[in-house]
Structures are given as structure tokens and as C-alpha cells.
Amino acid sequence: MTPLQKSQVDAYVLAASNLRTTSRGYKALKILFEHGNLLYCYLGKWDTLDLIRLLIHLKMDYEFVGGGVQLLENSKSDFYHNVM
DSSP states (O other), rough: HHHHHHHHHHHHHHHHHHHHHHHHHHHHHHHHHHHSEHHHHHHHHHHHHHHHHHHHHHTTOOEEETTTTETTHHHHHHHHHHOO
């Protein structure tokens, strides 16, 4: 998957989320896409779980890691091929 395709997936999901660009959820989702992981301490455990519900709805693959959640390497490419 090319970097352009990855950025297209990021932009598509962020726009489709209907979150304000200044909201914590938008920033957390952006961090998750940029770095591939998000620690509970950024949003808090329960808000992170709400973000995971969004990932489940989008059918993006993730895994729990020590202290947070991480996108699997193939999640963006699967989303690109299935949705876009």
C-alpha cells in the first residue's frame, strides 16, 4: 500500500467520523492513524473503548497492547480495498 493510499484512508475516515477537528476524539483518531497505536492515558480507558467501537464499526483490525490499542498492519489496506 502506498503512502498516498494510506493518507486517503486516513482522510476518508476522519471526514466520515463527523467529529470536530478540535475534539479529543478527532485528535485521538488522527494519532492512532499516524502512529499506529493509542495509549489509554491519552483519552482515558472508557473513551478509548468508545474509539474501539468506531474501529469495529469500520471493520478495521486492531489489537490490545500493554496500556492501549494498536492498529494491525493490514487494517488500512483491507479498508482501502473493501470500502474505497
